[in-house]
Amino acid sequence: MIIESLDFKDFRNYASLHLDFDPGTNVFFGDNAQGKTNILEGICLCATSRSHRGSRDREMIRFGAEEAHLRMMIRKGGVPGRIDMHLRKGKSRGIAVNGVPIRKISELFGLVNVVVFSPEDLGIVKNGPADRRRFVNMELCQLDPVYVHSLIQYNRVLQQRNQLLKEISFSPELLDTLDAWDSQLVRFGSAIIRSRREFVRELNGILGDIHAGLTGGRENLVLSYEPDTEEDEFAGCLVRNLEEEKRQRTTLSGPHRDDIGFSVDGINLRRFGSQGQQRTAALSLKLAEIEIVRRKTKDSPILLLDDVLSELDAGRQENLLGILRGTQTLITCTGLDDFISHAFHIDRMFRVAAGTAVLAGKKEEPDR
Structure with a gap:
């Protein structure tokens, strides 16, 4: 799976942009903002139909414009494809795959698997449970x-129940309809709980070796799924919590309150x-996330x-960059020589400035 090109019109600070990727x-390097x-x-x-920054459609339309257009050309298994997205202020967005409009967002998931790694992800352990649920949802929705169906329906029902x-x-008298x-x-x-439990089990099967490699074998990292309620107890929780839910006017039990625990040698990392x-x-x-996508899809995400490499020390950079071989990667940074090893191969560089991205050449590998 690769992305061949990307086109923007009135998206964020880009009036018009066309990029061809290696x-x-x-x-992509340049100053901040x-x-x-x-x-x-x-x-x-x-x-994925979602911004990894959590932005709303109207926030992504260029200032002064009423709508934005995006087009991404992909190639999967040697077969070309196209994804078009149309953002409009105050209206629902339009999405088309290979020129055919799709009716459900779920039809988009899985066409392109992406793993996003930002500085905020480095805080996923100490941040609130919502960040960890978002991580699980993003990955499971792609796989x-x-x-996807269970999550969409659950959120719909949860909103109606609240x-x-x-x-x-x-x-x-409306109590009779509850x-x-x-x-x-x-x-x-219950379907969400089962899927999340299995996902965490699969992550644990990959995570141990990865973390041992990062720590020189000194630490054993284990994830634990911490459901707010088990499947067979969910209905009973709703009954027991009803009076308090009526007072607080919100649903107090369910997978919308789940969490994931991190422990090293039995110590709670959070x-x-x-x-x-x-x-x-x-x-x-994040490295385990990459590997689980490879195993499930038989392809690299x-x-x-x-801008994550600048947040890591040299050892962690080396481990992360080592995973990139054979995988299409897009990296943003402020400067090239500050944190990328001279032995690290860059296939294509773009200089980004004031809403333009210009091809800046290729960095050759040094002589061995």
């Missing part, structure tokens, strides 16, 4: 269409780990490294 390593991250955001948007809990205080929403919430929520241990665990998690 199948290997592509580097010039548009480097916007390029990776556009790729992530086309691949498992059934999970609205009903707000209305019950004014219209008590059971219908509860049964759907349990059905889709509570007692050093910053260095937490960052190394986060790096191990596209790697998007958003």
Whole structure:
């Protein structure tokens, strides 16, 4: 799987942009706030329908414009493909695959697998549970269409149930309709719980060796899935929590409150780990994410490294860059020589400045 080219019109700070990518390593360098991250955001948007920065559609349309257009040309198994996205202020977006409009976002997932690594990801261990749920959701949505369906339906039912809990205080007779929403919430929520538990189990099967390599075998990292409730207990939780939910007007149990635990040799990293241990665990998690995509899809994902190398020391850089071989990678950075080894091969470089990205050449590998 590779991305061949990318086109923007009125996206972020780009009035118009066309980029042709190398199948290997592509580097975008320039000062801060010039548009480097916007390029990776556009790729992530086309691949997953979501911005890795959590941006809304209207925030991604260039100032002064009413709409934005993105086009990404891909090649998968030697077969060319095209993804078009149309963002409009105050209106739903339009998405087309190979020129055919799609009706459901789920039809987009899995066409292009991307792994995004940003400085914020280094804080995934110490950040709040929402960040860890977002990580799991992003990966499972790319790998498992059934999970996509379950998650979409669960969120829909959860929103309806929360609205009903707000209305019950004014219209008590609506309480009789709650059971219908509860049964759907349990059905889709249980499917999510099962998928997340299996995903964490698979990650653990990969994570140990990766983390041992990063720490010279000194640490044993283990993930634990921490569901808010088990599948067979979910329905009972809803019943027991009903009075409190009516008071708080929100659903208090379910996978929307799940978490993932990190432990090294039995020590809780979130509570007692050093910053260095937490960052190394986060790096191990991202590397395991790459490997799990390779195993499940029999192909390498596209790697998007958003100014992350400057956050890592030389040893962690070396481990991360070692994984890039045979994988199309797009890297943003402020300068080339500050953190990239002279032995590191760059296939294509782009200088980014004030909403332009200009091909700057190729860095040759040194003589051996």
